[in-house]
Amino acid sequence: MMRAIFAGLLLLFQTNAPSNPASQAARQWRRQHERAIVDEFVSLLAIPNVSNDRANIQRNAELIAKMMEKRGITSKLVSLPGANPVVFGEIKTPGASRTVVFYAHYDGQPLDPKEWASPPFTPTLRDKPVEDNGQTIPLPGTGTPFNPEWRLYARGAADDKAPIIAILTAIDAIRSAGLKMKSNIKFAFEGEEEAGSTNLEKILTANKELFSGDVWLGCDGPVHQTRSQSITFGSRGISTVDITVYGPRGELHSGHYGNWAPNPAMMLVQLLASMKDANGRVLVDHFYDGIEPLSETEKRAIAEAPNIDAELMREFWIGSTENAPRKLAELITLPSLNIRGMASSRIGNQASNVIPATASVTIDMRLVPGMEVRETADRLIEHIRKQGFYVVDKEPNAEIRRAHPRVALVVRKGGESPHRISMDLPISQEVIRTVESARGPVVKIPNSGGTGPDVATRVLRIPEIGIPIGNHDNNQHSFNENLRLQNLWDGIELMAALLTM
């Protein structure tokens, strides 16, 4: 549906011939080799890639290394005991003073094959999305063009093996056209991103020299919902807490004690309602203190971003938004306080005639630069105290519960820091220019709303910029993950431009 609806906006952003010579060469090469490109992609997608499937993870890594070697690229698997290997590759460019590191990951989300329309590791071409009753079709013969709206279904098709194939294909195209690179190029293709990048920081720390460079291009995630190319310069952080408030020791009969025994669900809703006003502004004292203001460039980028809010509201069946009339593109550069879930006793036909014993909630707060994980949780805890709660960090005993009218257990679940590099940095501006030379006007996102990695910045001290290629409707992390072929074609042209930057 989104596909059809955005058709109008799409036209505004669709490119014709790219101005970038490497992108032009990539387009020509791709048109001549569509079947071979897809065959190579299929061979990679056919290897199961769930992080804890160590044997197949190894096969994936070895195949990618072999694909590099076939192209004369020095490669090796870099690992640590217990870790899935990072596939490292390097192209040295004589006379180059700059190194561009391309990051992607070859592992995929865990899955249940029963949910899939076709087996997740049997890459399957379909003429339309499964949701639109798309049918399986055979790969066309060599020389016959693929319809760019066809989709390839497999775990990892979009998230995140597509950039690996796009990069390798772009290298073929660059060489075939006799174009030269200007920078040294490195590849870091991770094998456990979907398991939380458990070992990436350790691997980079142990191999700082090997992975160092001047800019880290994170080739992951989907492009904008309008199909426009996007570039992301950071992401929100997160701080998560679990809160439980207490009523009677056990559930009490709501007739015998209702109107007298304190109801923990009522206490919790009064507490939570105090955290935000009716329009979505967070009422926790100092919550917005110290936030780094957006630069003029970032503000302009937000103003220029396509306004898809009305369409998303339609898609999501919602009749209002928080913090209206400010739009989504701006709001993700501000922090949020979100109820992930809450629970107290039972509801509906499972409900009993009781006053519950406890009521619990999980809250995540998305952070923007200038905010810290621990300090933000501290401010929330202080707010809970101001609402009259005695706050504990472990299960309160009878004495504590008897001694205080309101008791809240608050458990900090940790989080991740926000990060954002300036769009005004020379490298930021150069990446924007390069991407636009390949793909036309791009949507420039100061920071994504979600939380993303900044391990390169933390360990290697180099700026990270997000360069996605997948379609937004790729079913990432869910069943029936797929890549729209036009996104792969566009990705090859994009990578060709970035490789010759």
Place this chain on the structure above:
Amino acid sequence: MMRAIFAGLLLLFQTNAPSNPASQAARQWRRQHERAIVDEFVSLLAIPNVSNDRANIQRNAELIAKMMEKRGITSKLVSLPGANPVVFGEIKTPGASRTVVFYAHYDGQPLDPKEWASPPFTPTLRDKPVEDNGQTIPLPGTGTPFNPEWRLYARGAADDKAPIIAILTAIDAIRSAGLKMKSNIKFAFEGEEEAGSTNLEKILTANKELFSGDVWLGCDGPVHQTRSQSITFGSRGISTVDITVYGPRGELHSGHYGNWAPNPAMMLVQLLASMKDANGRVLVDHFYDGIEPLSETEKRAIAEAPNIDAELMREFWIGSTENAPRKLAELITLPSLNIRGMASSRIGNQASNVIPATASVTIDMRLVPGMEVRETADRLIEHIRKQGFYVVDKEPNAEIRRAHPRVALVVRKGGESPHRISMDLPISQEVIRTVESARGPVVKIPNSGGTGPDVATRVLRIPEIGIPIGNHDNNQHSFNENLRLQNLWDGIELMAALLTM
């Protein structure tokens, strides 16, 4: 624990020899026949009595009828197709112009035998409560007195076979002492109270003449927590609703959309928080309108009721109460609005980084005389509208959800009317005097906090008065249900007084 703690209060209310001659005769008879009384009780408790176990329900009913016949009491089983029989019995008293109907029920709550310390239908004597490590002991030989603190464990021991045995034993004692009855006596022992008295109204309607009388004594439930005898003149009603509020069509990523997509859990907590103030007063307009005021007698009864609030707070581990400083005895004569449970997405380690799609709550409102089931739900629904919600009574479709900033599905789950008869009625005053002549000062409760039957009033147009005999700590409705023997002994004396009223 409650047992030990209330020792002081208990002394105030403990009786010595009863002034009522029938009660005196009952005490003497009981002292001479303890083993025989317990044997008869054990024979009744040994028959499983879960409502849907039709074969055993029939055996229970037949045994009770046989116990009546053994005493020369006319009895019969009154039923309807598909219903468990009501055991009817009748003692006609020459010259009597008044008929007293004793109600009890012989069925018990469903159970899981695995939870019980001893098999629920193998009545087991213990020297102390199971919770205090009470041990199984054999029944003492005939002539050897039972320790009155011993307890008999079985489903139905307290709820509600004990009154049946107490009544039948009291009749033996009255006759043995050559005392005369002054009223006609009827018995209505129901067999599906724990299944919601599904057919009682129909059976009474079909047999109005048979069950008619001047007062209906509901012999069910526990006495006061202080062990004092209590009498109840009504009960609160109830009106229950389920509410669901809506966010996005499906759960959304809290990073990508947090701060923009409306969070249904936040909407729900704001709605619920608007329903009560910090001290527990309900803020729904007109909620308290039309409530029948308490009479001076009822107010005095509440003032005279033992104040157990501080002790209950200790027992329940609570540090505050709603509507403080008013005490529980008063508060159950006022209506309540209670959250039974609520749910939205998942919490704790099961929580995902999402904005939930829906949030739901189940609310019960306890009603007092002057309030109505439907009208009270109407007032709540009007309150929800005033908070900006578009209220629907079935699952809202996409168009409705898109058209309104806030949508709430409210499902009325029905309820029961409140009822309360005046303590100033001559029959009320006579019952109070009679009970006090057997048991000393009683706790007079205008209405119980819970919801109780008023079918006799509705169908037969006769006043109902609640006369419990079970210990408050009988584990009613749970596993390890038990009756403290002193409560059976007291019950026999109490029933002797009421039978000769």
